[in-house]
Amino acid sequence: xxxxxEYLIILFFIKILCILPEKTRFKIAExxxxxxxxxxxxxxTITLANLKMAFPDKPQEEIERIALDSYKIMSKAFLxxxxxxxxxxxxxxxxxxxxxxxxxxxxxxxGVIVACIHMGNMEASLKVAQKYxxxxxxxxxxxxxxxxxxxxxxxxxxxxxxxxxxxxxxELMESIKKKNIIALFSDHRDKGATVNFFGETTISPTxxxxxALRNDVPLIWGFxxxxxxNSCTTKIVEEVQMIKTGNFKKDVQANTQLLINKMEKVISQxxxxxxxxxxxxxxxxxxx
Numbered sequence: 001x002x003x004x005x006e007y008l009i010i011l012f013f014i015k016i017l018c019i020l021p022e023k024t025r026f027k028i029a030e031x032x033x034x035x036x037x038x039x040x041x042x043x044x045t046i047t048l049a050n051l052k053m054a055f056p057d058k059p060q061e062e063i064e065r066i067a068l069d070s071y072k073i074m075s076k077a078f079l080x081x082x083x084x085x086x087x088x089x090x091x092x093x094x095x096x097x098x099x100x101x102x103x104x105x106x107x108x109x110x111g112v113i114v115a116c117i118h119m120g121n122m123e124a125s126l127k128v129a130q131k132y133x134x135x136x137x138x139x140x141x142x143x144x145x146x147x148x149x150x151x152x153x154x155x156x157x158x159x160x161x162x163x164x165x166x167x168x169x170x171e172l173m174e175s176i177k178k179k180n181i182i183a184l185f186s187d188h189r190d191k192g193a194t195v196n197f198f199g200e201t202t203i204s205p206t207x208x209x210x211x212a213l214r215n216d217v218p219l220i221w222g223f224x225x226x227x228x229x230n231s232c233t234t235k236i237v238e239e240v241q242m243i244k245t246g247n248f249k250k251d252v253q254a255n256t257q258l259l260i261n262k263m264e265k266v267i268s269q270x271x272x273x274x275x276x277x278x279x280x281x282x283x284x285x286x287x288x
Contacts, residue, residue: 003142003143003144003146004145006143006146007145007146007149014082017082017083018082018083025079025080025083026076026079028079029072029075029076029078029079029080030072030076032075033068033071033074033075033076034068034071034072036075037067037068037071045284045287046276046277046278046279046283046287047067047070047276048063048067049284049286050278050279050280051063051066051271053199053200054198054267054268055268065272066271066272066276067276069272070271070272070274070275071277073120073121073226073272073273074275074277076121076226077120077121077122077123077226080121080123084157085153085156087123088123088124088126088130088157094124094231094232095233095234096127096128096234096236097233097234097235097236098222098235098236099128099236101220101236101237101238101239102114102132102181102220102236104239105218105220105239106132106181106218108218109179110179110215110216110217110218111175111176111179111180111181111182111215111217112181112182112217112218112219112220113181113182113184113208113211113212113217113218113219113220114181114182114183114208114221114222115185115186115209115219116183116184116186116187116222117185117186117221117222117224117263117266117267117274118185118187118188118274118275119224119266119267119270119274119275120224120225120226120233120270121226121232122224124224124232124234125183125222125224126157127234128181129158130158132158132181133160133181134158134159134160134180134181134183135159135160135162135175135180135181135182135183136159136160136161136162136184137162137164137168137184138162138163138164139163139164140164140165147163160175160180172207172211173215182208184205184208185205186204186205186208186209186259186260187260187263187267187274188275188278188280189202189204189278189279189281189282190203191205192204192205192207192256193206193256194253195256195257195260196257197260197264197280197281198264200281202280202281202282204260205256206252208221208259209252209255209256209259210252212240212242213244213248213251213252213255218239219239219240219242219255219259220236220237220239220240221240221263222235222237223235223237223263223266223273224273225273226273237262240258243258
């Protein structure tokens with residue numbers, strides 16, 4: 001009953017929100033961002049600690065500006081996911097740069113692994129699904145009604161959403177055999193390889209690199225930028241030239257570090273676009 005009530009409240013909120021002009025919706029997202037930044041102290045503290053660690057030479061004023069801008073961008077990205085189908089279909093709303101890189105990789109007939117970053121309006125990268133079927137992975141929602149809604153909405157835009165479980169690896173391998181495009185976030189902390197990220201030792205997921213190496217599938221990567229007018233640019237950067245020495249374990253480690261180095265450069269270039277409130281380096285344990 002509780003889950004059903006939550007679901008109905010969210011549906012009501014979505015309907016009310018979508019009646020409003022899009023510009024107003026994004027203003028509401030900014031309001032939520034500012035409120036969250038001011039009143040949720042734990043996340044604000046983690047955000048500022050992450051930024052200070054990553055950019056020790058930046059003045060405090062700039063650190064705080066980047067932090068608040070990041071909150072606003074992430075809030076807009078989350079809220080726009082409630083009308084993402086309209087967002088994707090609106091003329092000029094999402095621009096995909098360097099689509100030919102994905103086309104070339106896919107033409108090899110092996111499928112493609114895409115390493116993604118939590119930057120900008122992440123939903124905008126689904127624009128690619130208007131041309132190619134995409135398989136991705138997400139955690140199952142606690143609320144079964146919401147989980148079903150999210151899955152159904154993704155299927156409507158040519159996305160297969162696998163739920164993270166003990167079967168995920170097997171399901172991904174099956175998807176590769178079907179020569180699908182698999183998109184996996186590769187920047188947040190998860191089980192995987194030990195890497196150096198912004199000068200700190202941390203853990204990084206190896207899923208994208210592991211699948212690409214194990215199956216000899218092209219690995220490309222890209223990111224999103226939410227522009228000032230709330231349009232989005234999806235940038236496909238390159239096909240990664242993988243390190244292959246013949247030692248699989250070492251190659252996974254080396255290529256995971258290679259990928260995280262590339263991502264670090266982009267995050268440094270567009271710091272306000274990244275999700276800094278994630279406890280990426282477990283700094284919360286050091287600042288208690």
